[in-house]
Amino acid sequence: MQGTLQVKLERVAHVRSGDKGNTSNIAVIAYCDEFYPLLKEQLTAARFKAFYRGAIKGDVTRYEADNLAALNFVAEGALGGGVSRSLSLDNYGKALSAAILGFDIEVPEQYSNLLRGG
Amino acid sequence: MSRLRIGAGSAWWGDRIEPAKLNAERGDLDYLCFETMAEATVSAAQVRKRRDPSFPGYDTYLDDRMKAVLPGCLKRGTKIISNQGWINPDGAAQRIVELLREHGAKRKKVAAVSGSLITDRIAKLGGTILESGAQVASIAPEIISAEAYLGAEPIVEALRQGADIVITGRVADPSLFLAPMMHEFGWRADDFDRLGAGSGLGHLLECGAQVTGGYFADPGFKDVPDPWDLAFPIAEVEADGSAVIAKVAGTGGAINAMTVKEQMLYEVHDPANYITPDVVVDFTTAALEQVGPDRMRVSNIGGKPRTPTLKVSMGCMEGFIGEDMFFYAGPGALRRAQLAKRILEERFRIVDLKTDDLRIDFLGLNAIHGEATPKDAPEPYEVAVRVAARCRTREEALKVGREIDGMAVSGVGMTGKRVPHQDRAREIIGVWSTLVPREAVPPAITRYES
Numbered sequence: 001m002q003g004t005l006q007v008k009l010e011r012v013a014h015v016r017s018g019d020k021g022n023t024s025n026i027a028v029i030a031y032c033d034e035f036y037p038l039l040k041e042q043l044t045a046a047r048f049k050a051f052y053r054g055a056i057k058g059d060v061t062r063y064e065a066d067n068l069a070a071l072n073f074v075a076e077g078a079l080g081g082g083v084s085r086s087l088s089l090d091n092y093g094k095a096l097s098a099a100i101l102g103f104d105i106e107v108p109e110q111y112s113n114l115l116r117g118g
Numbered sequence: 119m120s121r122l123r124i125g126a127g128s129a130w131w132g133d134r135i136e137p138a139k140l141n142a143e144r145g146d147l148d149y150l151c152f153e154t155m156a157e158a159t160v161s162a163a164q165v166r167k168r169r170d171p172s173f174p175g176y177d178t179y180l181d182d183r184m185k186a187v188l189p190g191c192l193k194r195g196t197k198i199i200s201n202q203g204w205i206n207p208d209g210a211a212q213r214i215v216e217l218l219r220e221h222g223a224k225r226k227k228v229a230a231v232s233g234s235l236i237t238d239r240i241a242k243l244g245g246t247i248l249e250s251g252a253q254v255a256s257i258a259p260e261i262i263s264a265e266a267y268l269g270a271e272p273i274v275e276a277l278r279q280g281a282d283i284v285i286t287g288r289v290a291d292p293s294l295f296l297a298p299m300m301h302e303f304g305w306r307a308d309d310f311d312r313l314g315a316g317s318g319l320g321h322l323l324e325c326g327a328q329v330t331g332g333y334f335a336d337p338g339f340k341d342v343p344d345p346w347d348l349a350f351p352i353a354e355v356e357a358d359g360s361a362v363i364a365k366v367a368g369t370g371g372a373i374n375a376m377t378v379k380e381q382m383l384y385e386v387h388d389p390a391n392y393i394t395p396d397v398v399v400d401f402t403t404a405a406l407e408q409v410g411p412d413r414m415r416v417s418n419i420g421g422k423p424r425t426p427t428l429k430v431s432m433g434c435m436e437g438f439i440g441e442d443m444f445f446y447a448g449p450g451a452l453r454r455a456q457l458a459k460r461i462l463e464e465r466f467r468i469v470d471l472k473t474d475d476l477r478i479d480f481l482g483l484n485a486i487h488g489e490a491t492p493k494d495a496p497e498p499y500e501v502a503v504r505v506a507a508r509c510r511t512r513e514e515a516l517k518v519g520r521e522i523d524g525m526a527v528s529g530v531g532m533t534g535k536r537v538p539h540q541d542r543a544r545e546i547i548g549v550w551s552t553l554v555p556r557e558a559v560p561p562a563i564t565r566y567e568s
Contacts, residue, residue, distance in 0.1 A: 014340055014376060016333070018385030021157075021249055021551065027383035029376065055490035065389045065402050068379045074387045080475070082249070084158050085436060085548050087477040087506040090486045094333075099490045117339040 002109045010101035011115040013039060017097035023058075024078040024093040026100060029070040031116050035107070036069035042105055048073050051103050055096075073100075119148075119302045120357065124295055124319075126350040127152040127187060127200070129326030131159065131177060135186050137327065137350040137369075142190030144366045145352050149298040150191060152183060152200035153291050153324045160235075160288060161263040161433020161547040163205045174213070175206030176285075184217050192223050198283040199273060199294050205263075207232045210285045211566050218568035226283070226568040229276035233268065233561035234288040236554070240264035240432060243558055247432075248551040257550065260434040266554060267429045269395030271307055272561035273297035279565065288431070290395050292320030295353075303357045313397035314421015315359025318404065321392070322363060322381050322416065326350045329363060329381040330412075331371030344370025360417035362409060373412040391422070395429075395556070398422040427553035436548035437474065440515030442522040443481065443504040445534030454530045455480050455501040461529060462505060465521045475508040508546065515543035 009028070012035045017026045028043060030036040045062040058076030065072060079093050080086030090096065107115065125147040127138035131154045142150055154177045166173045177183070180202050191198055203210040211230035218226045236243070241258040268286070270293040276284045278301060286294075299305060299316040307313070322329050327348040335342040347370035355361040363373055382401050386392050392399040400420030407415040446454045459478045466476070479485035481502035483495060505522060509515040519542035526535045 010336075010339060014336070014380065016380040016384055018383075020385060020387070021549065023387070025383070025385060025387055027380060027386075029379050029383070031376075052490040053492075055488050061387075063388050063390075065383065067402055067404055068382065068389075068406075070379055070383060072383050072386065072389055082549060084546055085475075085508065087439065087441075087475055087508060088486070088488065089479070089481065089504060089506075095486050096490070099487050102492065 004106045004108055005112060006104050007107055007115060007118070008101060009103040009105050011118050012105050012107065015097035015100060017093055019079055019083055019092045022077055022079045022082040024075045024096055026073045026075065026097045027070055028073065028100065029068065032114050033069050034111050034114055038105060038107060039071055040064065043071060043103065045073065048100065049075070051100060122149070122299060122302050122355045123147050123352060124149045124151060124298055124323065124355060125352040126323045126326045128154055128183065129324065129328065130154060130156060131179065133326060135179070135182055137348065138183060139186040139190065140366055140369070141350055141352065142187035142196060147194065147196045147352065148302070149197050149199060150187060151294045151323070152198070152202055153294060154200070154202050155204065155288065157431055157549045158433055158547045160205055160265050160431070161549070164263045164433070165545065165547065167205065174209050176204045176210035176213070177202035180210055180213060181217065184214055188217060188221050192221060197298070199297060201286045201289050201294060203230060203232070203285045203287045205235065205287065207285050207287045208564055211564070214283055214285060215566050215568045223568055227281045228283045228285065228566045228568070229279065229281035230564045230566070231268070231272045231276060231284060231286040231289070231561055232564070233559060234265045235263070236266055236430065236559060237261065237264045240430065243554045245552045245554060248553070250550070254432070254552050257432070257434055260436070262433045262435060262547065264430055264432045266559040267395055268559065268561055269293045270297040270300055272563060274300045276563050277301040279563070281565070291324040292317040292394050293396055295320030295323050296396055299355055310397050310421040310423050312359045312421070314399045315419045317394050317397050317421070318399045318401060318419030319353050319355060319361050319416065321399065322378065323351050323353055325381060325384060327371065328384060329377050330365050330373055331377060334377055334380060340376060342370070342372050346370065359419070360415065363414045363416060365412055373414050374408060375406050375414065378406055378414050378416065393425060395424065397424050426556060428556045428559055430552050430554050432550045432552065433547045434550065436546045437508060437510045438512045438515035438543045439506055439508050439546055440518030440543045441506040442519045442542055443502045444522060444525055444536070445500065445502050446532065447500040447534065451499065451501045452480065452483065452497050454532060455503050458503050458525060458530045458533065462521060465524070469517055469521065471507065471517050472514050473507040473509050477506050479504045512543050518542070
């Protein structure tokens with residue numbers, strides 16, 4: 001029986017964040033179809049919110065776009081009160097998506113040749 | 119028309135101008151569309167106009183953008199659609215008429231689409247604030263500007279009246295691109311399948327280079343050729359609402375499934391229900407296919423009936439942000455930064471700084487990700503201590519910079535400091551949203567001719 005590897009999300013998926021008021025959306029897109037079920041199973045809305053360690057003040061909703069092999073996380077209260085009020089240097093949260101790239105994902109060894117980077 | 123070529127000319131006010139010129143000259147475009155407004159653009163323009171009556175109230179780069187693209191557009195017969203009108207679409211249209219004359223272009227028709235500004239009647243229209251649930255009336259005295267996001271229909275009407283250039287105030291970004299599709303293909307305003315497809319394409323184009331390799335590269339993971347030479351996208355649209363997303367040959371950047379997916383979900387919440395004034399777009403049915411190098415075919419984006427309301431952005435004066443930074447480097451940089459933070463916290467207490475919010479970050483460690491920064495993040499070699507406070511008055515916000523001045527000789531050892539700069543307190547225009555019945559916002563079209 002084959003084992004699993006633990007890798008950072010950056011080897012499995014790419015991300016982009018966007019802003020609307022005080023809400024940030026962070027799309028997590030699988031690099032290949034094989035990885036998408038792993039994301040769906042392991043990267044839940046609760047784990048996503050916990051990984052941001054308090055930076056997301058409100059709810060996180062996870063939307064699934066199966067046709068794009070992508071999850072879209074909508075994080076309320078993530079932008080310091082909104083783009084114009086925020087005291088953050090990155091007030092649009094354009095770099096906020098990058099934090100989740102450090103999330104640990106279990107990947108079946110048989111997919112190791114599909115991993116990006118590293 | 120069997121196939122329509124629509125290009126992007128800008129994704130925001132500060133965007134590069136040369137890719138617009140390139141699209142005008144080499145894109146073989148039927149339409150070139152400019153998006154130049156952020157959420158607070160209109161409010162900021164209102165504040166500026168109030169202080170400086172000579173400010174014309176439209177895109178400060180109107181001349182630069184038009185001078186760059188008019189020769190190419192006039193030669194090819196490319197029509198232009200642009201939201202550079204901000205709070206004065208008529209003034210922008212008149213300025214464009216002057217520029218057309220300077221280019222020797224006679225009898226060109228320019229239409230101004232206005233009517234989105236509803237500042238004077240937003241309190242009466244009422245409703246609740248989407249973000250807070252409070253009544254709009256409760257913030258009425260602070261509202262500088264309220265503007266509804268208009269849809270594609272008034273632009274379609276202006277094109278039907280023969281406009282070569284349409285210049286608007288606040289219009290939803292995808293609608294700028296949907297309008298030429300509706301006009302050229304004869305799509306009706308209740309043909310929601312087509313409108314969904316067209317608005318979805320508009321969403322892919324509205325952020326310019328974000329679909330052609332911008333806001334994308336990550337070395338070793340997602341590499342982009344010649345990322346210093348990105349083109350803005352061009353959609354080759356079919357009458358059924360499918361399209362190929364492409365760019366001018368010989369430019370840098372990339373168009374592939376990854377760039378298209380990232381942009382498709384950018385600023386989207388529920389991908390099955392992306393609400394625009396024209397239609398509710400469904401991206402979860404979309405099919406993507408690479409049909410050539412830097413050519414992605416996008417089909418089957420869906421649409422559902424539009425909502426009975428229009429979104430309104432309301433800008434309010436909400437005080438001032440005072441902000442500055444100073445620096446540490448070398449071994450022990452972080453421990454000196456931490457002492458500096460402690461000193462500042464005490465100083466702010468001593469000078470009785472009154473804030474609604476305060477941040478003291480270590481740039482290089484946690485200024486960008488804040489609380490999301492891992493506990494075991496490595497110690498940086500260089501650290502900037504960056505301080506920001508949100509205050510009710512300018513005087514209060516200016517205290518931040520004054521205390522940071524004090525850190526030069528009264529602070530921690532080996533403190534790096536920049537020259538005290540002007541304008542250390544900036545005005546905040548907070549943006550709130552609400553919904554109003556669409557009948558309450560009738561658009562107006564004014565026609566001009568060169």
